Amino acid sequence: MFRPALRSSYALIRSAAPFAHRHLTNEARSAIQKxxxxxxxxxxxxxxxxxPECGFSRAVVQVLDLHGVPPEKMQTYNVLADQELRSGIKEFSEWPTIPQVYVNGEFxxxxxxxxxxxxSGxxxxxLVKHKIISEELPTETPQGQTKVSES
Amino acid sequence: MDTATPGPLETSIREKLVQLVQPASITISNDSWQHRHHAPMRAQGGGNGETHFSVQIVSDAFKGKTTMQRHRMVFSALSEELSQGLHSLSLKTKTTDEVEGSES
Structure with a gap:
């Protein structure tokens, strides 16, 4: 009999991560990666x-919308509809809260x-660098009027 | 909502963060009442009143770190709380220089 060496080293790595309370199965991990x-x-x-069912998720949707991220370049996943995803994504990203945004595979x-x-801009x-939106010219702002909304 | 008396979770958040980053200032506000209607909070009967917090920390322990690294520091320190009912943390993490540079 050979020892399941791979498996135990995997568990060791996972348990070193701060939010890895449970072990994410390889299957769940690859589903999230996909x-x-x-x-x-x-x-x-x-x-x-x-x-949106949470103000923080709503805010992120609004910001992405504001920047004109086209629907065909954005995919959203409702974690409330998938309990496994909900706990899995927290462990995957090592980030304990939702929403979470990935751009071109990067958290x-x-x-x-x-x-x-x-x-901060x-x-x-x-988004421009990743070619998700094109560099925008200030079209709707009349000259000399800069709309600033800071709080 | 009355936030005059910090609950046990808020007290523990404060203690851990003070220990973690020795902040020049730390402000914690309990926003749980704004979120008690949430589906997940409703499932817990409206939550226990200590589920959502905003935390503003000014500390030079954040120097040279990105916002994400700063948030991860805070999350790691509070992993126990996060696994025991703390549902959401809104974070503002700045260094003393950043606060002086841009008062807003």
Whole structure:
């Protein structure tokens, strides 16, 4: 009999991660990876963009919408409809809360990070860099009038 | 809602974060009442009143770290709380220099 060496080292790695309370099966892990790769922008949220079930998820949807992320470049997953995904994605990203945003397979962060990046202009730069939106010319702002909404 | 008396979870969040980053300032507000209608909160009978918090921390322990690294630091320190009913943390993590640079 040979020892299941691979398996035990895998468990060791997982248990070292801060939020790995349960072991994500390889199957669940690859399903999540597939979801993350399903579109340039992937949002794990509560509810749907049309009917968000959490204010933080709503805020992220609104910010992405504001930047004109086209629907064909964005995929959302409702974690409330899939309990396995809900717990799995937290462990996968090592991030304990929902929503979570991935851009081209890379974890971007949750609501606070996304809103912060939106306010600093980083989000637009990143979306342009990843060719998700095209560089926008300030079309609707009349000259000399800069609309600033800061709080 | 009355937030005058911090609950046990809030107290524990404060203690752990003070220990973690020795903050120049830390503000914790309990926003749980705003979220008690949520589907997951309704499932718990409206939550226990300590489910959603906003935390603003100013600390030089965040120096040289990205926002994500800062948030991960905080999340790791509070992993126990997060597994025991703490549902949401809204974080603002700044260094003293960043606060002086942009008062908003």
């Amino acid at each position: 979801a993350i790769n399903s579109s340039p922008v992937v949002l794990f949220m509560k509810g749907t963009p049309q009917l 971007l962060g949750g609501c606070d990070i996304l809103l912060g990046m939106h306010q 980083e989000l637009e730069d990143l």
